[in-house]
Amino acid sequence: METLARIGRFGLFGAAVARRVFTPPWNTRDFFRHTWLVSTRCMGPVVAVTFPFGMVIGLQGLQIFDLFGAQRMLPSLISVAVLRELSPMLASVLVAAQGGSSFAAELGAMRIKEELDATEVMAVDSLRWHVVPRVLALMLATPVLNVMGTVAGLAGGFVMAVPIQGEPGGVFLANLWAFTVPFDLVVGVVKTVVFGLLIGLVACFHGYYATGGAAGVGKSVNDTVVHSVLLFFAANYLLTSAMFAP
Amino acid sequence: MSWLATLGRFAGFCFDLARANTFRMPPPGxxxxxAYRIGVQSLPxxxxxxxFVGTNLSLQGYAAFTPLGGQRLVGMFVALAGVRELAPIIAATMVAAKAGTEMASQIAVMRTREQVDALEVMAINPLWWLVTPRLLAIVLVMPALTVVAIFTTIASSWLVATAQxxxxxxxxxDFVRTSIDAKDLLACELKGMIFGVVICLVSCFCGFTSAKGPEGVGQATNSAVVIASVSCVTLNFLLSQVLYG
Incomplete structure (x- = not known):
């Protein structure tokens, strides 16, 4: 029953945030500050993860295509895999691990030190002032980071195939976009906006309702990463089904 | 240059851990x-x-192979992508997110409450007492979790392939069975163990070097999961290159 109550509280929290997103006043300064901070903090981890993953696809894909003598197909496989699935997922996992958990830690520390109560006492709406900018910042930053992840993943595949395995570079570049269509770019953006929203809501929910001192902050950071990853993997299945399944 | 200093401190941490354990049994019991805690917590x-990884592999494999008329190859795609690469890395990321963050925050909280210093006062080496059991436990548990991840991935993608x-x-x-063999499973187990060691060392290091207070705990937990998952993915590439390249 405890879980059910928490899910209900999460729904109410989401509704409260949504109501404040569409009504003035907006805290634009914090929104831009958080977007900038999240993007710069997550940029390194996102690139550091998607680049090796692109290399791994190159490595494994070459082995399969060698069986059929179809090495030409490798770049098409890499671009499809990276654009549609890997880059949105990996970028979102890293945004949850880095951006989401740092928001949860910040809000949790503010709750524990009673800074959030202090804002309320000064008649400032703490949800509007502290939570809404963070949620919107993650919603904007995740698609941007996804683009960087995509570029890094493709670069990883290129580095694996051309300089390391000695495939001809011109063939690689000529076949890169053979199976991708402009719709794939839309897919990446739609997915990452939804994932960013989910991460932002989960992170702020756990941070905002943190209890129990320093250990509580650690627990809320822990829960943030786990719950947001679970939630957007489930969302990913539904979105992929909606966009690709027959 | 501060990251270089941190790297050096991490090497020192590993060295101290190794020295604390030479000629000494791990803390009994x-x-x-x-192992029970790490395994049971991370399992659900x-x-x-x-x-969800399995379901998506099926969907994406189907979408990618249909234009070529090769829908039948989805099984091969799932087996190669799922077993060789995704299952170990998914297990590692989830253990880092669940058990790794927990280690970091536990140790950071002990640091904040000066319980680590209390251990030192009682002449118990905190590295030996706190890190060694976790390290042994995670090495024991990671291969099992990897096997569970492999089985679940293939089962769910089979379900999506047949039902949806x-x-x-x-x-x-049949395609799954012919595309992978025992060597792939052994490689997965090896990857799982190595990822386990990395996750445990990084998380415990972040916990031990955390600043005091709530922000310190949050910060330590945050950097533990990021550093652990980034280093696992990078190591995954190197291991794949060695094992399959």
């Missing part, structure tokens, strides 16, 4: 307790995530 999350996409289930399993 703690290892199985930690891992199961759910690998179900209308492929032939027997043919799917």
């Amino acid at each position: 703690r290892t199985m307790e930690e 999350v891992l199961l759910l995530i690998s179900v 996409l209308g492929l032939n289930g027997t043919e799917f399993l």
Whole structure:
């Protein structure tokens, strides 16, 4: 029953945030500050993860295509895999691990030190002032980071195939976009906006309702990463089904 | 240059840990307790995530192979991508997110409450007492979790392939069976163990070097999960290159 109550509280929290997103006043300064901070903090981890993953696809894909003598197909496989699935997922996992958990830690520390109560006492709406900018910042930053992840993943595949395995570079570049269509770019953006929203809501929910001192902050950071990853993997299945399944 | 100093401190941490354990049995009875905790805590999350990874592998394989008329190859795609690469890395990321963050925050909280110093005062080496059981436990548990991830991924993608996409289930399993062999499973186990060691060392290091107070705990937990998952993915590439390249 405890879980059910928490899910209900999460729904109410989401509704409260949504109501404040569409009504003035907006805290634009914090929104831009958080977007900038999240993007710069997550940029390194996102690139550091998607680049090796692109290399791994190159490595494994070459082995399969060698069986059929179809090495030409490798770049098409890499671009499809990276654009549609890997880059949105990996970028979102890293945004949850880095951006989401740092928001949860910040809000949790503010709750524990009673800074959030202090804002309320000064008649400032703490949800509007502290939570809404963070949620919107993650919603904007995740698609941007996804683009960087995509570029890094493709670069990883290129580095694996051309300089390391000695495939001809011109063939690689000529076949890169053979199976991708402009719709794939839309897919990446739609997915990452939804994932960013989910991460932002989960992170702020756990941070905002943190209890129990320093250990509580650690627990809320822990829960943030786990719950947001679970939630957007489930969302990913539904979105992929909606966009690709027959 | 501060990252270089941190790297050096991490090397020092590993050296101290090794020195604390030479010619010494691990703390009695703690290892199985930690193994139970790490394994049982991470299991539900891992199961759910690998179900969704499997479903998506099927969907994407189908979408990618249909233009070529090769829908039958979905089984091969799932086996190669799922077993060789995704299952170990998914298990590692989830253990880092669940058990790794927990280690970091536990140790950071002990640091904040000066319980680590209290251990030192009692002439108990905190590295030996706190890190060694966790390290042994995670090495014990990671291969098992990897196998669970492999099984769940393949089962859920089989379900999607037959029920949602209308492929032939027997043919799917035949392709899975012919595309992977025992060597792939052994490679997965090896990867799992190495990822376990990395996750444990990084998380415990972040916990031990955390600043005091709530922000310190949050910060330590945050950097533990990021550093652990980035280093696992990078190591994954190197291991794949060595094992399959």
